[in-house]
Amino acid sequence: MRTLLCLLLLAAPLAAQRDFLNADEIDQIKEAQEPNLRLKLYADFARARLDLVKNLLSKDKPGRSILIHDALDDYSKILDAIDTVADAAAEKKTDIHPGLQAVADMYKSMLPELQKIRDGKPRDLDRYEFLLGQAIDTTSDSLSLTQEDLGKRGQDVEAREAKQKKAVQAEIAPVGGAKADEKKAADAPAEEIKPARKPPTLYRPGEKKQ
Helix, strand or coil: CHHHHHHHHHHHHHHHCCCCCCHHHHHHHHHCCCHHHHHHHHHHHHHHHHHHHHHHHCCCCCCHHHHHHHHHHHHHHHHHHHHHHHHHHHHCCCCCHHHHHHHHHHHHHHHHHHHHHHHHCCCCHHHCHHHHHHHHHHHHHHHHHHCCCHHHHHHHHHHHHHHHHHHHHHHHCCCCCHHHHHHHHHHCCHHHCCCCCCCCCCCCCCCCCC
């Protein structure tokens, strides 16, 4: 029993770390260093995930809900990766119009298909309804980003990073410090300021050192 429990505990983190790309897709992304190529690849991967969902929904087989759940989860993570690539390129003022056009075309075709799935109310919808809604929202938001001016997008990324950096610095900065203690002492009423304690002595009161 203890052995089974240990195996389950070891398996849990591995399941949580499941990659949203398969091995072949990871290799393709590694080879595609140019942002436009990466954006087009991610667009293809997103299409493949939705095609998988549609294929699973066409077959009323037991256990399909977990596969649909994972495919929708992967889809949303791929869209997050697209936004990350686009943000980094916009910040560097790289021309990614070709890649964004491919991505925008994908979003425009995917959004109504995702909405159609939700409106169709599959029998096991409750098991992946949250991820389906997340996929719809992410697609809609990402489509809006592709239509945004690249210069403005780059500025937004810089402003967001500067804000995050400032927040991190505020968290690690010492609270108060010596200056705060000095100000506290200066602002305190005279009766609250305690005199420094005299060092202990063995002499009686009034007795002086010979």
